[in-house]
Amino acid sequence: MRIAGILTVAAWLCTTVSALERRLTADDLTRKGTSPALPLGLFRHLERTEVATRPAVIGGVDSKTRQLPFGASTASKGSHFGPHTHDQRVSHLDAGTETFKQRYWFDATFYKQGGPVYLLDGGETDGEDRIPFLETGILRILAEATGGLGLILEHRYYGESFPVANLSTDSLRFLTTEQSLYDSAHFAQTVVVPGLEKHNLSDVPWIYYGGSYAGAKSAFARKLFPSVFWGAIASSAVTTAVVDFHDYYTPIMDHGPTECIERLVEHTSLIDSILALGTPFLTSRLKEAFGLGNITADADFVNALAIPLGSWQARNWDPAVGSTRFFEFCDALAVGNSSSLAAVDLPSLPKDPRKALESFQGYASYVKEHVAALCPPDTTQDECFGTDEYTGDDLEDAPWRSWSYQFCTEWGYFIGHGPDPEAPSIVSRLLDTEYTGKICRLAFPDGKLNSVPPVPNVTTVNQYGGYELSYSRLAFIDGSEDPWLYATPHSPLAPKHGRRPDTLSEPFKLIPGGVHHWDQNGSPDLKRSSEPKAIRRVHAEELAFVKEWLREWDDSRRWKWRASGRSRRAL
Template sequence: MHTANALVLGLLGSLALASRPLSSNELASKGTTPALPLGLWKEAKRRRRHDDGARGPWKESQTGQLPFLSRPKPSASCQEHYFDQLVSHDPHIPSTTPNETWQQRYWFDATFYKPGGPVFLLDAGETDGEGRLPFLSQGILRILSEATNGIGIVFEHRYYGKSFPVSDLTTDSLRFLTTRQSLDDGAHFARNIVLPGLEDIDIRAGGSTPWIYYGGSYAGAKAALARKLYPDVFAGGIASSAVTAAIEDYWQYYEPIRQNGPSDCIDRLVNHTSLIDSLLAFEQPALTSALKGYFGLGNVTSDADFVNALAIPLGSWQARNWDPSVGSTRFFEFCDTLTANSSSVHEVDLFQPAQLAALPSLPKDPRKALASFAAYVSYVREHVATLCPPDTAQDDCFGTDEYSGDELDDYEWKSWAYQFCTEWGYFIGAPPDSKHPSLVSRLLTTEYTGKICRKAFPPGDLNSVPARPNVTAINQYGGFNFSYPRLAFVDGSEDPWIYATPHSPLAPHHGHRHSTTSEPFLLIKGGVHHWDENGRPSPPEPEEIQRVHREDVEFVRAWLEEWREEQREKERKRRGRWRWEGEGRERSRARWT
């Protein structure tokens, strides 16, 4: 063991560094990464404020949904509005006063509306709803509204953006944040909304106007749930990258990356990760300290926090998009660094085969692999370690023992954390089977990744977080087998969330479920996370995205015609019943006269 330690210490001491640093915008973009610690999120937030006006064209939210910050300032036709929403729809979780309300934010565009046209409600999901406004001007809402003479609405989720039914985010105040309460918000809104400027038009659900629910990711799952739970309110639903299966240990997040990433890069990363785990397993303080130090993370106390930081670059896979103006190429830059031939690590040649054999988990081609390992170290030092300012302790940036913040402004990390701790799970780490190849350290267990639930949400007087998320609350409605008439599922074949969708390789019907007009089942080849949500008039979208958008329009038009025929049939039956009842009354009077 001593010989192996000396060799590794010598190797790490020879590593050279060369790569460009992250910009403040790219620092903000790290929010998509499951590995992003709260300390780094707060640093990203501080830098965003400091660099106001200098941000790039996109950022990612806690779960990787794209708010598309390249949007123009909202026009007069897309002003924010507020709806009087009920604090609680659940009598078992009553509000402080009966029928208490709060202001829920929304936006709409009626540019293409003609009488009788549908309403498309886009659920903004777990982010600031303002980031969804480009979908009104050039995304899915624009595409569907223009094709059907409809109205597009962006609907902000409770406990996000500016839509709060409470004054703080203590555990007790979070008691109204459930998936069902948010679904009830949408149904109540659809049944009662009167749009400003269109007061003379009754578009409320349940009448003569059909409503279609759209969402992506978590909001995609909500679109599916809304269609099934409120079929009288929503005539159809489009569920994009819909995570309809809540999964506590979601290690499969990294599988689409492992399966579809550049093979040489993935092989090297798997080997590097295994090597690092083996070195840490020696439990030799000098070796562990040197290993962390050469990655630029020498002052990260916890081994698990150290390897968690190494996983941060993997989050950029989800940030890819077919439109380069809103997507990221960072993942492939990371891979290019790992696989580039390195001429600056000639010190590796000093090691003889017999000496290299003393290293644990040695790859087949040690010199090539160790050169790549040097490049990996360089990348982490320049792109991860530097996320922490020089005047801040690394444990404050990369540590996971301190969780605080009950202000509404902390919703960006706290609201979704509460939701996955209570209902959804999705603790993302290494595979439970040690034989399964892993891109991340085996130290990233559910015990580690679920730590936030125990530390961020202390029990209150009225509410507490369960020991384990109640995934049954979600999965009881269908999970992988979720289906319903006039409900579409649209997924990307390379989406890290595909294992939680009906397109999941874990689904019982995998490979055998067919797409129909009533229940479209579409897969975007090479697509990642809800790639059908954004669009652009010019230059043209890629053919694969154009195809999906054409199919969206075709099946929505068919749904609307089917829904209208159903309404006509209901009206015919209603009139027939009135005639029958009227004739019955006439016959009854005739018998008694």
């Protein structure tokens, strides 16, 4: 490693901080970039602000739920869809009889006697956030074409569906993937939908749909409860739980703008090199250049630098809900025509140090304007970007606490630098699993009835099949540029990668250029012709295989009727 390269940048840091401060302008807090790196302190401060209640949208993703802000209309929040409640068992795994109110929404506009029921799993967010998929998205598309009923079931421990009074470690003991899967099965077998009391919904085909974590659940449910769910569509389904999920960043590195990724790799390497020197003077100047001079811990500093990367996941084919923030971030780095700072271990400085430093300055300016500015002026940066405080177990803490508990106990997904410290990366090597997993140790102290394991027990998830999970009438829909791709059956790490067939019985489809469950939303104006070609195609394919599944249902019903008739005649 060449110290000369590091010191050249350090010299720039010392002389340009004041100039940077004069050039920067305030940015709209509703359009910042978020990522798995969003720390709890910053999340809470955003949640308390007036902007956050609109809600706060960070790089196109709701800061509370990490979901794209698909805006439900005012009408959709009224009595036409719900919410309604279903008496759900607190535990399906013991003899207890306690129940809680689990919310659901439905649309019977297109329902015809004997038609299918499409159940959308609410996943790790407030179920109301899924209403647009009932209104104009995948539930509307399927129900309208097949005379079906669309339903959204809110996940236990999210929204307002709580079986407990608080979120202490003990109270969280009923929050497991298995319990939530039983919720869906019990709901499908026992729900009485208002206005459809005369319809026997237990004797019609149920098709389960979910995206991301809920997508994995839809796949698991088809395997666990084949007599309850006739079919399932698993979109961006993370069927493989992984403790060290550094591959979240691999699709970004593979598909992001080449120049941008190269610069970011180089800048990240340089920042790590400066921090490794352990020189307080240089470290403080580095942090000040990014507007983060008052963050004490180096790891918290580089974690803040990773926040804009989450805007890659915020992309969507519909510009009304998707974000272009990632490419704006890249534009900030793309200063000049030459490459940015050369790798610090080269024998000489960049051929054009001025342009190299200009690119680094653009990076620092972007972070200062779009990340550092997120912290309220009356709050310290350690309070915003620090990661040592994870307290709070009220129900209002569910937006961060419920999913944190789930990944700490079963799913993992600690997202940071890979295990090889020398591998090219767009995030700092300080973001190891020790750092990204500290929330598990701090947020969930041992209770009397429950405790969080030292390492997430991913076997509880992967036992269902992981990458190789398959079943008849189970469809997998993924996006080629999804940062979660490496946790899905389409993962390049899957044993059958590139060799798994796509059939009507077991559809296996990859949306070119698609990101996270891009098939879930539909055109808001209901004109499918306005959807991009790839989205129109996948929606048409989904309709085709679902209709084939329904024909199989009808055939099975006729066979049973005839068999029953022959039996009666024989008697």
